Amino acid sequence: xxxxxxxxxxxxxxxxxxxxxxxxxxxxxxxxxxxxxxxxxxxxxxxxxxxxxxxxxxxxxxxxxxxxxxxxxxxxxxxxxxxxxxxxxxxxxxxxxxxxxxxxxxxxxxxxxxxxxxxxxxxxxxxxxxxxxxxxxxxxxxxxxxxxxxxxxxxxxxxxxxxxxxxxxxxxxxxxxxx
Numbered sequence: 004x005x006x007x008x009x010x011x012x013x014x015x016x017x018x019x020x021x022x023x024x025x026x027x028x029x030x031x032x033x034x035x036x037x038x039x040x041x042x043x044x045x046x047x048x049x050x051x052x053x054x055x056x057x058x059x060x061x062x063x064x065x066x067x068x069x070x071x072x073x074x075x076x077x078x079x080x081x082x083x084x085x086x087x088x089x090x091x092x093x094x095x096x097x098x099x100x101x102x103x104x105x106x107x108x109x110x111x112x113x114x115x116x117x118x119x120x121x122x123x124x125x126x127x128x129x130x131x132x133x134x135x136x137x138x139x140x141x142x143x144x145x146x147x148x149x150x151x152x153x154x155x156x157x158x159x160x161x162x163x164x165x166x167x168x169x170x171x172x173x174x175x176x177x178x179x180x181x182x
Contacts, residue, residue: 074161074170078179086131
């Protein structure tokens, strides 16, 4: 009788743990990303277009504080109409282009640091959902995601206002739009 009670309690614990594990690892990240994306859209961030963020300061970052030495450009990616093409120019110091899926997973990270060997002058990435035709990728990196919502982030080391302005000047020449 005691053994059966122990086994029943252990089984209940395992089932509860498995459910909690599923929720935390599968459902919660998507909810977080959806809330963040909705907030960005409410603040006027366009879809499928690079948008430079203001230089980081305590006044404009209420929750998580990104590194104040980095210049950020973000693009909300919508794949519901087809693949999206991303381009970003190399930077003379640290720089990166990242793509995050709807579940907050970092599904792509490419260097924009011109000091690193094999960093192209312009990083070219195509983001598509599984099954979407990307045509002739022409040497682009292909990133596949499961859901139509994603976002891309460019980070460039810009510790001064002049460096931030130089990074900002590269954004209009970058692409984040339908393939």
